[in-house]
Amino acid sequence: MKVLKTVSLAILGTALAVSGTAAQEKTVKIATEGAYAPWNFTGAGGKLEGFEVDLANDLCARMKVKCEIVAQDWDGIIPALNAKKYDAIMAGMSITDERQKVIDFAGPYAAGPNGFLVEKSSPLAKMPGTGQAYNLATQKEAAEKAIDAVKPVIKGKTIGVQGSTIHANFADKYLKGTAEIREYKTTEAHDLDLAAGRIDAVLADATAILGTLEKPEFKDYVLVGPSISGGILGAGVGVGLRKGDDELKKSFNDAIQSAVKDGTVKKLSEKWFKIDISPKG
Template structure:
């Protein structure tokens, strides 16, 4: 979508007067977590970097909008959006029915399954289903059969997940009782406990785990295992979180995302940060 470079002050004033954010306002404030590498993280000098940051800047350029990107802790990221502390969330957030009760989402700008990160020396390194991918929405029976095959190996083990995420919900539904589920404030926190041997596995988005495996302390001795799951309670892909009333801003983001997917820009950025293509398909 192309939005005119020159926008009348009267139009801007009207857009702001109704209380909703729009792509025509002077600055669109965007929140990201800043602690979910390689999706988003705080780099040298406190600068926000990552796939989400590149995506946000790309979409803002396409919308001819000035954007400001700020860091926000994950557990307060939706409440702060609805409180109008910023206008959008670009933070690797999966589109789920539960979240849609509170906020709206753009079209997906990425899609990726989850997986387990474990030590190569662990019995969990031989987890069944490794290398297989399932969609809980379209392959429910096969997906749940693969999940059941994993459970015996998890008995007596501990799994780290980031709280208030689809992965925490997934672990609670499918693995609670088979393993101890421990929730953490950030992915960095559960990665540290895995490296220290305080938990046996981490369950997270496979793209985030790929980023973890690039760190020196994980690259040699850890491995990504288990059946890769998507769909169902894991959501419809990753989208931009928006307030329900901001329909104009949603349309602007939707059009920009669609164009960036179609011309291969999202694919290029995902390969830059994840070494794989996680752009939406279909």
């Protein structure tokens, strides 16, 4: 009886220890926009889906933490992070000098191209530079020459961009005064206005545009223009974090490097975008 009692107590102790460990498991709360397909979007039944939702869950597993993913409107996503409503942001957010003044970043975990979405029958469909890529950080002269070549084509046109994004900043710096720049709260909103003929083009991340092109109502649209990166367009997409949260930053960086190295980021990007947008170098 004594042996049985000892074994029973040992089993009970183990169960309590496991239960205690589970109860103490750290939860990392990650915000995403939920309106930027295929990066992140709200699917059937209000479930958050997309490239970043899959990647966030993978990174949390590598960090051995519980992952809680919540939706947050884009225009309040950084203030809410700094107000400690969640721990991190994964929402197609590019790493820029301007953002680094108020938050920190881990990564990048993605580096995607960009371009213009236009109707196939539009004069803009013949935009110069289509299929060519330039980096404002390493090819400034060539990149700005490619931008200048676009200006005669878009002169007097109305271009939609999502507000508070690198594309809005780019349009303000390089295209303002040539074209009318109209800002929208979400990419879905400017896509709807494009389809309704209220604007002539959308300037956005090419991966988001490719997602739009998969919709039946956009079968007569096309991605055009030079792909510009670097400089004002940032150094890739990363995890937004509060300044001083160094331990979490290291955990994310280690997990991201592991996911890039073993091909997980490549696999997920090809699943959602049909192209590899994993960071190189």
